[in-house]
Amino acid sequence: MTSDTPKLGSDRQHQILRRALAERVVRIKDLAADLGVHEMTVRRDLDQLAEQGYLERVHGGARLLEKTSEELAHQLRATKNTEAKEAMAQAALGLIQDGDVVALDASTTALALARILHARKVSAIVSGLDAANVLAQNGVPFLMVGGNFHAPARSFVGAFFLDTIARLHPDKVFFSAKAFSPEIGFTDPHLPEVGAKQALIRSASTVVALLDASKFARRALATIATLDQVDTLVTDADPPKDIRATLDAADLQLIIARATP
Incomplete structure (x- = not known):
């Protein structure tokens, strides 16, 4: 492809x-x-x-x-904060073991992880065309979940997607969001993507958020997930002190992956 x-x-x-x-x-x-x-x-x-x-x-x-x-x-979007995305992807790769079934949302941050996923002997579940393209080129076995095509994210969403993903049970899901605030959690302005991300999160045993630090203390239209639904947060810089305190209180694993200068 x-x-x-x-x-x-x-x-x-x-x-x-x-x-x-x-x-x-x-x-x-x-x-x-x-x-x-x-x-x-x-x-x-x-x-x-x-x-x-x-x-x-x-x-x-x-x-x-x-x-x-x-x-x-x-x-x-794919060319924005590329160094931070690559650093977060490397950190996320460290959370993956051979034999895992890994689910990736259609974010450009998860796409950075898809590009290096061939370093593990895993299979993947994806909803985005770009991730499918990368995995096919790198020889990573994957299942693409279809549905209604959502052009802004080059992804599939909607009822067919939701019904299909509900029948699947990946070991780990990696997702991103447009914003995060302690009060309302991880948020995104695109409602079709919100529904797809929520379904991915419900399907997985372990949930990992990939979020660069520029998105802290911000909010978008709809909540994808609250802190109690996420096991690990991978970011590229220290969160503000109040957010760090909230993350610690939630007993959420925080990984800071700093980009190489």
């Missing part, structure tokens, strides 16, 4: 695309001033992004192509 998705270019082009996602239309003059580069540099970036099918060039700038916006948002 291979992906036909174009690879994103430089960090500057990432910034341009994030701006386009927010504003839909970007202007060369504004981008040059904000990025501190010559207008000709911005023109070249816009031309390259247009060639890759992300933007449409218009007079004085470019417009985001609607058909690519969801795919683009997913790719930009």
Whole structure:
């Protein structure tokens, strides 16, 4: 299985695309001033992004192509905090033993774990297309749980997914969230993904949350899991003192996986 998705270019082009996602239309003059580069540099970036099918060039700038916006948002999430995700994935791998059946949600953090899962003799359960692609390339046996396709996360959700995952019982599930606060737990704004993550958590013997420290003391629309539903939290930096105290009181294992400088 291979992906036909174009690879994103430089960090500057990432910034341009994030701006386009927010504003839909970007202007060369504004981008040059904000990025501190010559207008000709911005023109070249816009031309390259247009060639890759992300933007449409218009007079004085470019417009985001609607058909690519969801795919683009997913790719930009995958390229954010990559060092932290890789460090957390390595720490998570240390929690996995040969022979385990491991379930992964469709987050880009769990995808980082999928990329190195071949280091263990395991099988996996996945709901995301990208994780399935990686596992297939690396020769890791896996079961893909289908359902309604949810384009923003490139995953499967819905009634069919929920019914199927309820019949499966992995040893360990690894999931991520958009936010965490002690009062309401791990949260996410996308309701279809919330339901899928909840079902994965209910199915497993051991539940591991993968959450970079930027998401502490924040909240999103819906709760995925409360602290009493999670066994281990893997993060990339020390939580704030009040959150650390809450985690300790909950008797939750905390693993801090710092990215290598």
